[in-house]
Amino acid sequence: MSASDQGRSSRSETTREGILAAAQRLFLERGFQATSTDAILAEAGVSSKETLYRYFASKEALFAAVLGNLTTEQPGFSARLAALPPPRDIRALRESLTTAAREILKLMCQPTYLALWRTMMAEAPRFPQLGAAFFSAIPARGFTLVGGLLRAASEQRIIAEADFEAVTRMLLGGLLSYAMTELLVPQQATRPPTPDRADAMVDIMLRAVTSQSDGFS
């Protein structure tokens, strides 16, 4: 028990984390309104509402804490992708894009992430700041990453000039389409997409930005 734990005893912290974890499970599984505080207490093994309201001012605050956590900590995602080197040649560019596309596709199709996406979109009207925070923390990073790689490659004459905003949206949107299908038709014999789907999209995308002008109107 060093001085680094800012006054919170480990007992408090354990209870708080337990409530957070239980709330995360239920909120993501059932949504905000369909999850009662009683259900969260039961899931957390806590026997009194007073305990919950000692740590969170309201059900909304608990919800915000849960989604804030999920928005902040995306383990491995930023870590592996932020370290992608600037492209030296077409081969390196393809490799970086493939890595990114595979990682994004894998992340997006995880059950937790699907549920987070669903919850965010469902509650965005009632919690606008949560939706905005999620957007800038996750999807916007993907746009910046892919768009940055393409622009850098273009400046080094590795690929042709193009409408990179549209190109980026097409790659990420193509990956996103799998998540949307999962969200609308949950698990209905729709096996999760394989990494080669990401590879195929990178391939198509590079074909578009490496072709000479075609002269068609």
Place this chain on the structure above:
Amino acid sequence: MSASDQGRSSRSETTREGILAAAQRLFLERGFQATSTDAILAEAGVSSKETLYRYFASKEALFAAVLGNLTTEQPGFSARLAALPPPRDIRALRESLTTAAREILKLMCQPTYLALWRTMMAEAPRFPQLGAAFFSAIPARGFTLVGGLLRAASEQRIIAEADFEAVTRMLLGGLLSYAMTELLVPQQATRPPTPDRADAMVDIMLRAVTSQSDGFS
């Protein structure tokens, strides 16, 4: 009052439609759980719950009726797009794809459609058949349409062979990405995308499927 109105008096029909319209507005605006039957009655100008429950067995049934309506009737969408001719040359293909892409982008960014999308994804776990019906009625049609155009063009040697599943997902996903942004960050100075965004994506897509094999690994 001919024999063609199957027993329903016009009075009944008017009330029923009024309830449906009010429920549609509120369900799409606030979601299923946050919309009370009392609020629907007030919005419809109906003064007794008994009237509602004369036409709909439960709140769930009313919800299903509303979303079923919205899923079935997409005015102008199928009409204008189902009539797209099979492509004769690259010019005709581009024109058909541009028309389709613009129409889809416009449709997806309408407030009603955005709200429908949000509601469907939010409630898909609780109403799986509604999500599946919506998916096969709207997004799946877009996939079939674009994929069909591309495959037909490929068979006529207008464009090259390619992974058309991935290509189609990239075009529609690119358009979809605008709707997703709107859903997460509602109206936050994010002006709706202009039709030229659809044009740009068709352009990129055609560049990918008209380029010769590039020889890169």
Place this chain on the structure above:
DNA sequence: ATCGTACCGTACCATACGGTACGATACTGA
């Protein structure tokens, strides 16, 4: 005119929810 139906208006029911209060009890740190 009359009869059946649709609608009104209101009251009601059982349940569930978010949140508070409070005395009793277990734990933890000095």
Place this chain on the structure above:
DNA sequence: TCAGTATCGTACCGTATGGTACGGTACGAT
């Protein structure tokens, strides 16, 4: 050992919800 605090267990409050019941009233077709 002692004091403070975190948790327990339970009771409670006000409100809202989906759904039912019922007597009265407007309407529409024969």
